[in-house]
Amino acid sequence: MTVPALCAKAVSKRFGRINALDDVDFVLEKGEVHALLGVNGAGKSTFIKILSGVYVKDKGVIEVDGREIDCHNPKDAIRCGIATVQQHPELVADFTGYENIFLGRESARASFLSGIDRSVLKRRGDELLSRFPVEIDLSRRIEDMSAVEREIIAILQAIAGDHIRILILDEPTSTLTEVEKEVLFRLMNTLRASGISILYITHRLEEVMEIADRFSVFRGGRMISTMTPQQVRDKNLSLAELMLGETLGAVFPEKAEPAQLGELVLDVRNLRHQRLFSNVSFQLRRGEILGVFGLVGSGIDELSKVLYGALATDAGSVELNGREVSPKSPAEALKAGIFLVPGDRRVEGLSLQQSSIFNITLANLGRASSFAGFLKRSANRRKSEEFAARVTLSPANVTMPVSGFSGGNQQKIVVAKGLFADADVYIFVEPTVGVDIGARAKLYGLMRELAKTSGVIVMSTDCDEAHGISDRAFALYKGRQVVPVDRVFTRNELLMAGIMGDATHA
Numbered sequence: 001m002t003v004p005a006l007c008a009k010a011v012s013k014r015f016g017r018i019n020a021l022d023d024v025d026f027v028l029e030k031g032e033v034h035a036l037l038g039v040n041g042a043g044k045s046t047f048i049k050i051l052s053g054v055y056v057k058d059k060g061v062i063e064v065d066g067r068e069i070d071c072h073n074p075k076d077a078i079r080c081g082i083a084t085v086q087q088h089p090e091l092v093a094d095f096t097g098y099e100n101i102f103l104g105r106e107s108a109r110a111s112f113l114s115g116i117d118r119s120v121l122k123r124r125g126d127e128l129l130s131r132f133p134v135e136i137d138l139s140r141r142i143e144d145m146s147a148v149e150r151e152i153i154a155i156l157q158a159i160a161g162d163h164i165r166i167l168i169l170d171e172p173t174s175t176l177t178e179v180e181k182e183v184l185f186r187l188m189n190t191l192r193a194s195g196i197s198i199l200y201i202t203h204r205l206e207e208v209m210e211i212a213d214r215f216s217v218f219r220g221g222r223m224i225s226t227m228t229p230q231q232v233r234d235k236n237l238s239l240a241e242l243m244l245g246e247t248l249g250a251v252f253p254e255k256a257e258p259a260q261l262g263e264l265v266l267d268v269r270n271l272r273h274q275r276l277f278s279n280v281s282f283q284l285r286r287g288e289i290l291g292v293f294g295l296v297g298s299g300i301d302e303l304s305k306v307l308y309g310a311l312a313t314d315a316g317s318v319e320l321n322g323r324e325v326s327p328k329s330p331a332e333a334l335k336a337g338i339f340l341v342p343g344d345r346r347v348e349g350l351s352l353q354q355s356s357i358f359n360i361t362l363a364n365l366g367r368a369s370s371f372a373g374f375l376k377r378s379a380n381r382r383k384s385e386e387f388a389a390r391v392t393l394s395p396a397n398v399t400m401p402v403s404g405f406s407g408g409n410q411q412k413i414v415v416a417k418g419l420f421a422d423a424d425v426y427i428f429v430e431p432t433v434g435v436d437i438g439a440r441a442k443l444y445g446l447m448r449e450l451a452k453t454s455g456v457i458v459m460s461t462d463c464d465e466a467h468g469i470s471d472r473a474f475a476l477y478k479g480r481q482v483v484p485v486d487r488v489f490t491r492n493e494l495l496m497a498g499i500m501g502d503a504t505h506a
C-alpha cells in the first residue's frame with residue numbers, strides 16, 4: 001500500500017465556544033487534486049490554516065509521507081513540504097515576476113537585498129516556468145499582470161522550493177474568467193502529473209467535477225464524506241445538497257410581476273467614463289432587479305463606481321427620483337440614497353477589526369444616532385441583531401470583530417449594512433464571490449426583498465447570476481452596452497452579448 005502524501009487523524013480546533021473543527025480525519029493521496037467543499041463557516045479555511053501552520057491544532061495527528069509533523073508557523077509547514085497560496089496572494093506589485101517568485105524565500109531575499117545577480121534569477125525563473133504549459137513574460141511587473149498571471153506567479157513562488165510535495169490553493173479561481181481558469185487547470189494538471197498533491201478550496205461546484213480526482217465535504221466543522229466525481233455522477237448526487245445536508249430549493253427567487261413595478265427611481269443617460277465605457281443608458285424602477293453582465297475589464301466595475309461616486313463621469317446624466325445627482329464621493333452617494341455592496345468586501349466594504357454592530361450602523365449614522373447626536377446603543381444592537389438574523393449570519397454574534405467571521409459571512413454583514421442603510425437604489429457588484437450555494441440562494445432572496453421598496457442593480461461577471469436574478473439585463477462588452485435594456489433575452493443571448501459583443505450569435 002502506498003503511503004498518502006498527507007493524513008490527518010482526529011484533528012480538532014476551537015475558537016472560544018465555536019467548534020471550528022471536530023475530530024477531522026482526512027487523506028490526501030500522492031499526485032491527486034483534492035477539493036474541499038462546504039458552506040461558509042464549515043471549517044475549510046481553519047483546516048488548511050492548520051495544515052499550513054497558520055493555526056495550531058488543539059488535538060489530533062497530522063502525518064506527511066507517513067511521518068508525524070508538528071507545525072507551529074508557516075515556515076514549519078514549508079519545511080515539511082507544504083506550501084499554500086492564499087486567496088489573495090501577497091505579491092509585490094512593483095516587482096517583476098522573476099523577483100516575486102524568489103522573494104518568498106529568505107535566502108533569496110537576503111541575496112536580493114544585497115544585489116542578487118539578475119541573470120541567475122532569470123535563469124532559475126525561466127527553468128521553473130519551462131516545466132509548465134503556460135506562457136508568461138516574467139520580466140513584467142506584477143501590477144501589469146492579469147489575475148491568472150498573478151495566481152501562477154504565486155504558485156511558482158510556492159513551489160520554487162523543490163522539496164514542496166503538497167500545494168494548498170484557497171479559492172484560486174474566484175477572480176478568474178472561464179478562459180483564465182483553463183490556463184490554471186493546465187498548470188494544476190502538470191503539477192499533479194509531477195507527483196505534487198493539490199488540496200484546494202472552491203465554491204464553484206462545476207469545477208470540482210472537471211478538475212478534482214476526489215473531494216471532501218465539510219459540514220459544521222466535521223468531515224462528512226470523501227468521494228470521486230464519478231461516484232457523484234453514478235449516484236446522481238447534488239454537490240450542493242451534500243454540502244448543505246438538505247435539499248436545495250430554487251436558487252433564484254421569482255421574477256417581479258409587471259404589476260409590482262413602482263415609480264422610476266433611477267434614470268441613467270449616455271454615461272461615459274474615459275475610454276472604459278460610453279453611452280450607457282438605462283432606467284430602473286422600484287420593484288425590479290436589473291442585471292448587468294460583463295467580463296473582467298468590460299467596464300462594469302467602473303460603471304458601478306461612477307454610479308456610486310467613487311469615479312467621476314465625463315459625460316451623461318444620472319437622475320435619482322427625478323432629480324439630477326452627481327455624487328462626488330461614496331459618502332455623498334449614500335446620502336443621496338445609493339448603496340453599493342462592493343465586489344471586494346475586504347478593502348471596500350468592512351472595517352474588519354470592528355464589530356458587526358459598528359459596521360452595520362456605519363451605513364446610516366442618522367438612523368443610528370439620537371437627535372442630540374449620540375449613538376442609540378441598545379436600539380442599534382437590536383436592529384443589528386434583527387438584520388444579522390435576516391441574512392442568517394453565523395455565528396449570530398454581532399459584537400464579535402468582523403475578522404472572526406468566515407469569508408461568506410463577512411459578505412452577509414455587508415448586506416445587513418445595506419438593509420440598515422434604507423437606500424433607494426442598491427448596487428451589488430459580484431455579490432456572491434466566495435459565498436456558498438445555500439447562502440447564495442438566501443442572498444438572492446434578500447435582493448428580491450430589497451427590490452420590493454427600492455431599485456436593485458446586480459453587476460456580475462457570472463452570466464448565470466446576472467440573468468438568473470434579474471427581471472431585465474444588459475451586457476457591457478469592452479465598455480459598450482450591447483443588449484437593449486428593454487428586450488427580453490435568453491441566458492445565451494446575454495452570454496454572447498457579454499463575451500462576443502453581439503447577442504445574435506446565441
Ligand SMILES: Nc1ncnc2c1ncn2[C@@H]1O[C@H](COP(=O)(O)OP(=O)(O)OP(=O)(O)O)[C@@H](O)[C@H]1O
Binds near residue numbers: 020047395
Ligand atoms: N480567528 C477566528 N476567531 C474566531 N472564530 C473563527 C476564527 N476563524 C474561524 N472562526 C470560526 O470557525 C468556523 C469555521 O470557519 P472557517 O473560516 O474555517 O469556515 P470556511 O468553511 O472556510 O468558510 P468560508 O467558505 O466562508 O471561508 C466559523 O464559525 C468561523 O466563524
